[in-house]
Amino acid sequence: MKYGLFLGCNMPTIRPDAERGIRLTLEKLGVDLVEVQGYACCPGYGTFPASDEVASLAVSGRNLAIAEAAGVDIAVQCGSCYSVMRHANHSFHNEEKLKKTNALLQLDDKQYSGHVKVKHLIDLLYNEIGTEKISNSIEHNLEGIKAVVQYPCHTLWPEDVMGFDDARNPHKLGDLGRALGADVPSYSREFQCCGGAGGFAARNKPQAVQFAKRKFDAMVDEVQPDVVVVSCITCLMWMNNVQMEFGEDWSPIPVLDYNQLLALCMGFDPKEVISVADTPKVPVDLRFKLAEKITKAAVA
Amino acid sequence: MIDLTEANTNLVKEIFGDDLDKIGDIRKCYNCATCISGCPAAEGDPPLLIRRLVRKVLLGLEDDLLDDETPWSCVSCNCCEEMCPMGVHPFEVGLAIRRWQCSQDETYLPPSLPEVWEIGHTQSVHKQGTLRASLGLADAPPSVCVTPGAIAGFRKMLKETDVIRDNSYMFKEEEE
Numbered sequence: 001m002k003y004g005l006f007l008g009c010n011m012p013t014i015r016p017d018a019e020r021g022i023r024l025t026l027e028k029l030g031v032d033l034v035e036v037q038g039y040a041c042c043p044g045y046g047t048f049p050a051s052d053e054v055a056s057l058a059v060s061g062r063n064l065a066i067a068e069a070a071g072v073d074i075a076v077q078c079g080s081c082y083s084v085m086r087h088a089n090h091s092f093h094n095e096e097k098l099k100k101t102n103a104l105l106q107l108d109d110k111q112y113s114g115h116v117k118v119k120h121l122i123d124l125l126y127n128e129i130g131t132e133k134i135s136n137s138i139e140h141n142l143e144g145i146k147a148v149v150q151y152p153c154h155t156l157w158p159e160d161v162m163g164f165d166d167a168r169n170p171h172k173l174g175d176l177g178r179a180l181g182a183d184v185p186s187y188s189r190e191f192q193c194c195g196g197a198g199g200f201a202a203r204n205k206p207q208a209v210q211f212a213k214r215k216f217d218a219m220v221d222e223v224q225p226d227v228v229v230v231s232c233i234t235c236l237m238w239m240n241n242v243q244m245e246f247g248e249d250w251s252p253i254p255v256l257d258y259n260q261l262l263a264l265c266m267g268f269d270p271k272e273v274i275s276v277a278d279t280p281k282v283p284v285d286l287r288f289k290l291a292e293k294i295t296k297a298a299v300a
Numbered sequence: 301m302i303d304l305t306e307a308n309t310n311l312v313k314e315i316f317g318d319d320l321d322k323i324g325d326i327r328k329c330y331n332c333a334t335c336i337s338g339c340p341a342a343e344g345d346p347p348l349l350i351r352r353l354v355r356k357v358l359l360g361l362e363d364d365l366l367d368d369e370t371p372w373s374c375v376s377c378n379c380c381e382e383m384c385p386m387g388v389h390p391f392e393v394g395l396a397i398r399r400w401q402c403s404q405d406e407t408y409l410p411p412s413l414p415e416v417w418e419i420g421h422t423q424s425v426h427k428q429g430t431l432r433a434s435l436g437l438a439d440a441p442p443s444v445c446v447t448p449g450a451i452a453g454f455r456k457m458l459k460e461t462d463v464i465r466d467n468s469y470m471f472k473e474e475e476e
Contacts (some may be wrong), residue, residue, distance in 0.1 A: 012432070012441035013423035020435045035442040038450040040420035045376040047412050047422065050398040052463035059416075062457065080376065104460055108453035153377035166380055195340040198375040204344035211340050272435045 001128065002032040003075035003119070004067040006085075009041050011078060011233045014278045018236060021260040022077060022274035028266055029129050029137055034072045038064050042081040046198060049084065057097060058104040060088035061073040065112035067104055073117040075124050079154030079232035080197060083162065084114065085118045090161045094173065119153045120257065122231050123164040126172040131149075131179035138265035140294050141181030147261075148225040148237065149184060152232035153193040176258060177229055180265050185225075189218040198236025212242045216285070228255040228291055237278060244281045254286045265292050307360030315357060315400040323396060324388040329354045335380035335390040341373040348373050350380055351392040353397060366404055372398045406467055417471045418465070420444035420454055 005026075011019050026033055026095065040059060041047060048056035067074050075084050092098040092114035101112055151170045160166065170191070177184040192215050195201060201208040218223055230236050232278035239255045256274060263273040270291040277284045306313070318322055330420050331351045341348035348370040356365045371394040380390035401408040412422045419426065426446050429439035444450040455473065458464045 007441045009421040009423040009425060010435075012443075013421075013425050013428050015364035016428060016432045016435055016437055019441075020437055023437075038444050038447040039442060040454060041416050041422055043416060044412070044422055045374075045395070046372075046410050047416050048463070049395055050372075051402040051409055051413060052461055053399060055458060055461035055463050058457055058461065062454070083376065083378065104457045108457040108459060110453075153375070153379060157378040159382060162378070192338075192377070193375060193377045195375060197377065198341075198444055199373040200341045200344060200348075200375045203369075203373045204341070207343050207345055210341070212341055250427045255319040276431070276434070 001030060002034060002072050003124065004036040004043075004072040004172045005033045005037055006039065006063065006067075006074045006078075006081055006118075008076070008078040008081040008233065009044070010237065015236060015276055017232060017276040018077070018257045018260055019235065019275055021263040021268070024268050024273065025259045025266060026075075026124075029133065031075075031124070032128070033075075033140060034070055034245055036066050036070070036074070038066055042078075042084040044080055047267060055086075055102060056106070057091055057101045060085050060109055061092070061101040061105055061112045062108060062273040064089070064116045064118075065110040065170050067116045067236065074158045075117060075119050075121060077231060077233060077259070079120075079123045079152035079234060082109070082118060082120045082152075083154035086161055089114065089116070089118060090173075091116055109116060113136055120152070120164065120231070122152075122155065122173050124148070124177055125258070127164060131175055133174065134262070135179045137269040138180060138262070140265050142177075142261075142265065142294065143181045145182045145227065145290075146223065147177045147182040147184050147227050147229050148187060148190065148219050148223060149177055150194060150228060150230040150232075150235050151191060152230070152233065152235055171189065173229065173231055173258065177261075180262065185223045187219050187222040194235045194238050196242070197234045201238065209242055209245045212239070213246055216243065216246070220253075225253060225259070228253055229258050229261055230255060231258045240277070240282050242277050244279065252286060254290050256287065256290075264291050267295070302359065303360065304359065306363075309355055309360050311362055311365070316396050323392045324384075324386070324387065326354050326358065326388050326393065328386040329358075329388050330386070331355070332385065334383045338376050338379050338383070340377070341370070344373045346368070347372055348394070350394055352361045352390070354393060355374065357393070357397070365380055365397065366401060371395075371401070372408075377399040402463070409463070409467060409470070413463070414470050417455065421434075422450060
């Protein structure tokens with residue numbers, strides 16, 4: 001199984017520990033990761049998609065053309081990158097748009113057919129690798145650990161362009177958590193978006209903090225999780241950092257990318273896979289306490 | 301009271317061009333507000349209310365729409381795309397309004413554009429070598445900005461697009 005790993009902009013810069021976790025775990029599961037050499041921004045919705053559609057399709061098409069030339073489909077964790085490139089591929093069903101894009105790509109000695117698949121990591125893990133293989137790959141399980149999962153909104157909607165899970169009632173990330181032995185209860189605001197993407201948090205910070213607080217309050221009141229499991233770089237950064245805005249009474253809950261959690265279960269070094277905080281205030285020691293609990297657990 | 305004598309009756313065409321399939325038939329929007337329920341940015345101040353933007357477009361309220369910055373607080377989750385019962389593509393409507401605003405007023409152009417032009421990214425992916433190495437990763441991801449010669453081809457392509465050509469003062473060509 002061979003995939004081009006599309007890293008985007010935020011993960012390799014701000015949370016490379018998540019990148020390390022993804023690389024180590026996928027390789028252990030037998031995925032041959034190929035570099036998308038020369039890649040650029042997907043481009044994020046706030047950049048070219050919001051200013052020039054032709055330029056936007058050219059930049060997406062260029063990334064996809066690189067993967068195509070390398071003979072691979074794309075695997076991606078970032079929800080925005082996933083959504084942007086899936087939408088681009090959808091636009092390329094329109095022959096005029098594909099033709100116009102290729103005229104631009106030619107200036108960079110590239111060509112794109114429109115046929116590279118863009119797969120989110122949840123899709124790859126659940127539908128290609130499978131929960132059984134994942135369960136068999138771990139050294140420590142999450143018995144006694146209560147996890148809530150955050151479905152990345154960009155991977156759900158619109159279902160006809162993005163879909164690999166049930167758009168109205170997704171379950172695959174939860175099942176992936178259960179495959180590690182965790183208890184993954186539902187709660188009332190489970191499917192509420194984190195609110196961290198795009199201009200909302202940047203332009204309406206107090207409202208975005210309140211929006212996230214309602215979600216965190218619901219999870220604490222209803223299920224008291226030990227960890228929040230995400231699979232999108234924006235969810236990872238925002239849900240970590242926004243808790244620092246909740247006031248002194250708030251007891252922060254560690255937030256981990258699924259592949260970081262999987263890496264801990266596989267026995268990889270926590271220093272490599274969970275150690276980075278992009279704001280000094282985030283209490284990383286809580287992650288290490290969780291890691292200690294996991295590595296002490298009985299061998300699965 | 302809305303003064304329709306100053307309405308731009310051609311606004312739909314100016315914003316969406318010939319690509320009307322992409323936004324669906326916005327005349328079918330009857331303000332049910334499904335696009336707003338569950339929308340994080342609808343809780344902003346001022347709120348992003350896609351249905352209201354659709355009204356402004358349909359009524360041709362050009363000046364009002366040009367001053368309306370709410371489309372820029374969208375989180376791009378696409379929930380409204382999924383939920384609209386009338387087959388309108390509310391997310392695409394908001395995105396197209398943003399593009400139109402950029403074409404009318406350069407101060408709307410995202411400040412991240414020159415960054416993407418310069419290094420290919422919205423973040424300095426090539427400047428975290430020490431941190432990345434400490435985790436066992438390569439100094440930089442396989443980016444256009446660290447691949448020899450790649451940024452030149454990237455810019456050569458972008459130079460032929462409207463947004464770069466029309467605002468060339470923002471996008472400088474420096475020696476690599």
